[in-house]
Every structure is written in C-alpha cells, then in structure tokens.
Amino acid sequence: MNTSVDMARVEIERRLREIVVRALRLSKRADEIQGVDLIAEMGVTSIDALEILINVEMEFGIEVADSDLSQRLVASIPELAIYVEQRLVRKPQTP
Numbered sequence: 001m002n003t004s005v006d007m008a009r010v011e012i013e014r015r016l017r018e019i020v021v022r023a024l025r026l027s028k029r030a031d032e033i034q035g036v037d038l039i040a041e042m043g044v045t046s047i048d049a050l051e052i053l054i055n056v057e058m059e060f061g062i063e064v065a066d067s068d069l070s071q072r073l074v075a076s077i078p079e080l081a082i083y084v085e086q087r088l089v090r091k092p093q094t095p
Helices: 003-024 038-042 046-060 077-090
Strands: none
Touching: 003 038, 003 046, 003 077, 046 077
16 A cells, blocks of 8 residues: 555545535535535535536646546535546646
C-alpha cells in the first residue's frame, strides 16, 4: 500500500465532497456526506451528475471523456476519486 497515493485519494475524496455540496447547493457540510451511494443518499439526477462532473473538470483540471459522462460515474465518491486519480496520472504535464 502506497501511503502517499492513499493520502492523495483522501484529499481527492474531500474535494469531491465539497464539489457535491457546491454543485447541489446543499445545506450540509461536505464531511456529512457518506458518498457511498449519492443517488440514494442525495437523490442525484442525471442533470446533477453533469453539474458535478463539470465542477470536477474545473477543480482538477481534467477532462471527463464523453463516453464516461453518466450518473453512474458520480454514484460513489470513492469510485469517482479513483477515476479522477487515473485522469490526473494521465494528464499531460505543461512545460
């Protein structure tokens, strides 16, 4: 287990929870979101999913592939964190 990767994922998950609060205009704190099943927990719709993913792109400077745009991608904070982490690794470095 790579501790720096685990810490990075914890930070990504924290930021994703903040994005969910902001995108859905929730009155709760980010740390109050379980994030295991956002569709059931927050009633995330396909429109909400798009709003979340747009915010994810802006926050992390990544591009969510058109083929990945779905409500399912944002259903779980841990799964979305893995996706973001993979995109960050593949992101080309600017000189």
